Amino acid sequence: MNGVHDMGGMDGFGKVEAEENEPPFHETWEGRVLAMQRAMGYAGAWHIDDSRYAQETLPARTYLAVSYYQRWELAMEKNLLLRGYVTEAELKAGHALGPTKPLPRKLSVETVQAGMTRNSFFRQQQGPARFKPGDRVRTRNINPLTHTRLPRYARDKVGTVELIHGCHAYPDSVATDRGDDPQWLYTVVFDGREIWGPDTDPTLTISIDAFEPYLEPA
Amino acid sequence: MADHDHDHGSELSETQLRVRALETILTEKGYIDPAALDAIVETYETKVGPRNGALVVAKAWTDPAFRQALLKDATAAVGTLGYVSPVGDHLVAVENTPQRHNMIVCTLCSCYPWEMLGLPPVWYKSAPYRSRAVKDPRGVLDDFGVKLAKETEIRVWDSTAETRFLVLPMRPAGTEEWSEERLADLVTRDSMIGTGLALTPAGIAK
Numbered sequence: 001m002n003g004v005h006d007m008g009g010m011d012g013f014g015k016v017e018a019e020e021n022e023p024p025f026h027e028t029w030e031g032r033v034l035a036m037q038r039a040m041g042y043a044g045a046w047h048i049d050d051s052r053y054a055q056e057t058l059p060a061r062t063y064l065a066v067s068y069y070q071r072w073e074l075a076m077e078k079n080l081l082l083r084g085y086v087t088e089a090e091l092k093a094g095h096a097l098g099p100t101k102p103l104p105r106k107l108s109v110e111t112v113q114a115g116m117t118r119n120s121f122f123r124q125q126q127g128p129a130r131f132k133p134g135d136r137v138r139t140r141n142i143n144p145l146t147h148t149r150l151p152r153y154a155r156d157k158v159g160t161v162e163l164i165h166g167c168h169a170y171p172d173s174v175a176t177d178r179g180d181d182p183q184w185l186y187t188v189v190f191d192g193r194e195i196w197g198p199d200t201d202p203t204l205t206i207s208i209d210a211f212e213p214y215l216e217p218a
Numbered sequence: 219m220a221d222h223d224h225d226h227g228s229e230l231s232e233t234q235l236r237v238r239a240l241e242t243i244l245t246e247k248g249y250i251d252p253a254a255l256d257a258i259v260e261t262y263e264t265k266v267g268p269r270n271g272a273l274v275v276a277k278a279w280t281d282p283a284f285r286q287a288l289l290k291d292a293t294a295a296v297g298t299l300g301y302v303s304p305v306g307d308h309l310v311a312v313e314n315t316p317q318r319h320n321m322i323v324c325t326l327c328s329c330y331p332w333e334m335l336g337l338p339p340v341w342y343k344s345a346p347y348r349s350r351a352v353k354d355p356r357g358v359l360d361d362f363g364v365k366l367a368k369e370t371e372i373r374v375w376d377s378t379a380e381t382r383f384l385v386l387p388m389r390p391a392g393t394e395e396w397s398e399e400r401l402a403d404l405v406t407r408d409s410m411i412g413t414g415l416a417l418t419p420a421g422i423a424k
Contacts, residue, residue: 008325008352008376013345016361018408024263024337029237031259034337036241038258039250048380052327068328068343070233077240086243094239096246103249112257116266118306118333121380149378151325153352165308165381185379196353203371206352209379 001145002152004060009153009196030069037072042115044104046079049175053147054078123182125167129212130184135161136218137188139210147175150214154206157194158218162207163187170211184212262337270302271334271384272405275416276398278311279389289313292384296334305333313386314412318371321358321412322383323351329377331384335407342411352376362413385409387416 007013025031041048054075055063063071080086083101090097107115131137141156142148149171165185173181192204244250274296278285287295292309296302309331312320324330325348330338341347350358355372359365366372375383387409393401404422408414 005326007345007348008323010345010349013349016341016344016346016350016358016413018339018341018362022339025259026340027234029234031262032237032241032255034262035255035258036244036250039254040244043249045249055327064345068340073233073237073240080244085249086247090243091239094242096243100247100249106249106251107254108251109253109257112254112261115254116258116261117304118308118380118382120307122307149326151376151378153325154376163310165310165379168380171379185381187375187381189373201356201372203369204355204374205371206374206376208376209381211379 001056001147002143003056004063005056006152008151027069033069033073033076037076038115039107040076040079042105042107042111045085046083047169047174048119049147049169049171050079051075052171053175054082056147121168123167123169123180125184126182129164131161131164131186131212131215131217133161133163137161137186137210137215138218139188139214140216142214144172146172148172150210151208153195154190154208154210157190159188159190159194159207161186162189165209168211170213172211172213186210186212186215188215266332267336268334268405268407268410269402270336271331271407271410272402273302273398274299274311274334274384275386275405275410276401278386279393279401280398285313285386288386303333305331308381309334309384310381311384311386312373312375314388316370316388318373319366319412320383320385321351321355321372321374322377322385323348323374324377325349325352326376326378329380329382331382331410334382334384335410339407359413362408364414385412387414390416390418392419 055071058074085101087098136158138158139150139155167182168185169180170183173179187207188210189205189207192200192206195206245252278288288311292311293305293307297304314320328338328343330342352374355374377383390404404417406414406417409416
């Protein structure tokens with residue numbers, strides 16, 4: 001979807017301001033949000049793509065106004081409601097009121113390390129890779145209303161395949177509850193001028209990681 | 219700060235209550251164990267940080283075979299180091315050279331090599347960085363006080379899938395005799411994102 005989360009190339013957000021000696025969390029609740037997200041992910045309540053999609057579908061004004069971990073919290077509430085793990089009444093009451101929906105597993109102190117190690121996104125290939133390093137490709141001009149990982153600035157652009165990362169779960173499918181639909185994943189590199197026009201710094205190249213359905217031969 | 223989130227008193231307490239309520243509900247329903255949450259928070263606060271990445275970079279600076287292995291398959295190479303916790307699949311290391319400077323961003327969300335660098339800083343997840351890194355990386359570097367030669371090629375890697383990128387910064391001059399431990403002190407978090415360079419011996423003395 002063409003949401004405000006797709007920020008690459010937007011102007012007007014100002015300077016990047018780094019904080020000296022930034023702590024891991026600025027408020028205690030931020031750590032709780034992150035940990036709850038990890039725990040629910042480990043439990044198998046939803047996928048990482050579902051979390052991203054839930055954030056993207058927050059009202060644009062909310063997405064921009066709230067802090068990072070507030071966004072996570074709001075997205076978590078959305079997934080909990082959407083998938084039937086909690087009810088509106090429970091969120092309102094601040095307590096469990098009804099039955100529990102079974103989950104495959106539960107994160108414990110003993111399994112914390114496993115809960116913090118990233119999953120593998122490699123999946124069984126469904127066929128041979130269509131492209132190889134060095135191939136010229138054009139990204140598709142797609143504007144789905146649902147989750148995609150092809151940023152707007154890189155659509156309908158000609159680039160070169162640089163790396164093949166194997167076959168991965170396809171976020172566009174996972175986030176719409178249609179399963180992994182494994183796809184080949186490539187790093188595709190573009191000349192900065194192809195993306196931003198002829199006045200662009202000629203030393204700039206930009207790459208994205210593109211799933212095969214985003215690409216066609218150039 | 220770009221994301222104004224730490225100074226709204228009333229808004230904060232509302233969020234605090236909301237998060238507390240959520241944790242209560244999830245605990246009562248049996249989905250989560252608060253003790254496991256404590257352990258996660260503690261790990262991020264005390265154990266996971268850029269030192270992991272710095273040790274990997276220092277090893278690559280001193281051991282050509284490891285450097286080569288790292289650039290070929292970073293997940294596997296990091297897995298061979300007993301003193302760095304193993305990383306999940308899909309880690310890719312990219313090397314800075316006098317000709318080319320690499321910078322990492324996630325324009326769509328906040329993808330970041332957590333296992334190597336710890337939690338991403340607020341600026342990395344903020345709109346200013348996510349919007350500008352792909353369009354005006356030299357301007358972003360300027361915000362960080364970093365100036366590159368005009369002819370240096372800049373490559374921006376947008377982390378749009380589950381691949382995670384780690385920049386292998388250039389080794390500073392005058393460190394030929396240094397041990398890995400000592401070299402690791404020169405490797406800043408930002409130098410592994412590409413918004414900074416490794417410290418120089420003079421820089422670390424400050």
